[in-house]
Amino acid sequence: MTIPALFVAHGSPMLALENNEYTEFLDSLSSKLPVPKAIVVFSAHWDSPDQMMTVDETHETMxxxxxxxxxxxxxxYSAPGSAKLNQRxxxxxxxxNLKYQPSVGRGLDHGVWVILQKMYPEANIPVVELSVDSRRSPAEQYAIGSMLSELRKEDILVIGSGGLVHNLRMLSQSEETDEWALSFDxxxxxxxxxxxxxxLFLYDKKAPHAVEAVPSYGIEHFIPLFYAMGAADDERKSQRLFQxxxxxxxxxxxxMFGGS
Incomplete structure (x- = not known):
């Protein structure tokens, strides 16, 4: 099996402490995948007009x-970095033809470590975090992800970490799921x-309830989807693993994207 690319919702930081169906799913997810040599994560919590990349030998936890x-x-979650992967x-x-900037000493934000400490709790697999740019078009975001599609053939897992419906101003304590969120998803x-x-690239105009699901102040949580999809552009197949x-x-x- 070629290692797939993934889009993983990181929800609330409290997922790190919670025990529910989703955390149980994340706990078991790695057992369903080939063991990666390294992991690359595009995180919603690093939104920058410049393409940034962590280059630390060992990561701090933000x-x-x-x-x-x-x-x-x-x-x-003190995972190691990888100079070899940085170079690749x-x-x-x-x-x-994408300019990038190395980042020293930033650490891994919770969009990265909250999911990885569930999937790979031993923190012994090298990790490189990459920024996203919410100002770019979806086509550009997808294209950046596609630049890394070769990594999957090298047993490197590419993850986009965010949330498809992520509007903190509309959260409630209701046990019922809002119909608009279901419709958008x-x-x-x-x-x-x-x-x-x-x-998809016109989701903001075509998708029902896009304004509620992806508010103008929260676009960065949706767009890791395009980066992850791009990383599987060579296969162009998808599978929903959890909802x-x-x-x-x-x-x-x-x-899950690709993974033949």
Whole structure:
């Protein structure tokens, strides 16, 4: 099996402490995949007009949130970096004429470590974090992801970490999922299953309830989807592995791209 690319929702930082169906799914996900030599993560929590890349030998753990239980701030995920992978990504970006900037000492934000500490709790697989750019068009974001498609043939896992429905101003304590969130996610699912990038790239105009699901102040959480899809442009097939919701409409979903 060629290693797939993944889109993984990171939900609330509290996922790091929670035990629910989604965390159980993440706990078991790695056992269903080939063991990666390294992991590359495009994170919603690193939105930059410049393409950034971590280059640390060992990563610090960023606690880039506030108002959470003290236990959250004690969690650590000290995964190693990889100079070899940094060089390989640099070569691929340069071949795609994409300028990039190395970042020293930033650490891994919670969009990365919250999911990885579930999937690979031993933190012994090298990780490189990459920024996203919400100002770029979906086609450009997809193209950047496609520059890294060769990594999958080298047993490197590419992940886009974000959330398809991620509007913190509309969260509730309801146990029922809002219909608008379901409607948006199902429209996205239909396009993904058909690999219909023409429609997907126009999601803000075509998808029902796009304004609620992807508000102007939260685009960065949706776009890791395009980076992850691009990394599987050579196969163009998708599979939804998990779908659930918290807080009325916060979608917890995982999509697998490629992996033949």
């Amino acid at each position: 606690h880039d949130f506030y108002g959470f239980p003290e236990e959250m701030y004690k969690l650590r 990504i640099a070569e691929l970006f340069e071949a795609g 199902e429209w996205i699912a239909k396009q993904l299953e058909q690999w219909n990038t023409k429609e 659930d919701y918290q807080y009325g409409n916060l979608s917890l979903n995982c999509w």
